[in-house]
Amino acid sequence: MLVNELSKRTGLSIHTIRYYENLGMIKGVTDENVTSNNYKHYDANTIERLEIIIEAREVGFTLAEIKKILISWFETTDSKPETLELFQAKIKEIDDKMKYFKQTKSLLEKVCEKIQSNND
Structure with a gap:
């Protein structure tokens, strides 16, 4: 899905989604076969990550703490x-x-x- 759809499904603004992406908390993938735009595509895993970010922010975790949580949750065992x-x-x-x-x-x-x- 594109960032517009991701924004609609999570309730986050496109700007916020891009911000989290710049921090390395989520990652979009560009289609290397398409050279006319820089559209990034996001999978269902990205929605789960963003939901974790939203919930963690609501209970008071900092972005640095949330990044550690995401790494622990998704990247290490x-x-x-x-x-x-x-x-x-x-x-x-x-x-x-x-x-x-x-x-x-x-x-x-x-x-x-x-x-x-x-x-x-």
């Missing part, structure tokens, strides 16, 4: 401990953020209570 470590580090990071946000929320609630009691 013995990097499971490294991948597990990456996911565990992200879980810890999320736990730390949750703790910070709970503390921030508590502080804001106290400020709101003070403001309310001063208005009474």
Whole structure:
């Protein structure tokens, strides 16, 4: 499929798809028999890669981390401990953020209570 179809099927813009391709996260193939254009073709594997990228971005992975995940997932068979470590580090990071946000929320609630009691 061409990049337009890939964009429609994933919901990503063509610009974003090209960006991920420039980073080496996906790869399109040009037809060497056609010299009149530089159209790249993408297979179903590319959709799977892009879906992983989308989901990983949604949970807070950086592009560098996602690239490691993709390499581990698609290109190597013995990097499971490294991948597990990456996911565990992200879980810890999320736990730390949750703790910070709970503390921030508590502080804001106290400020709101003070403001309310001063208005009474």
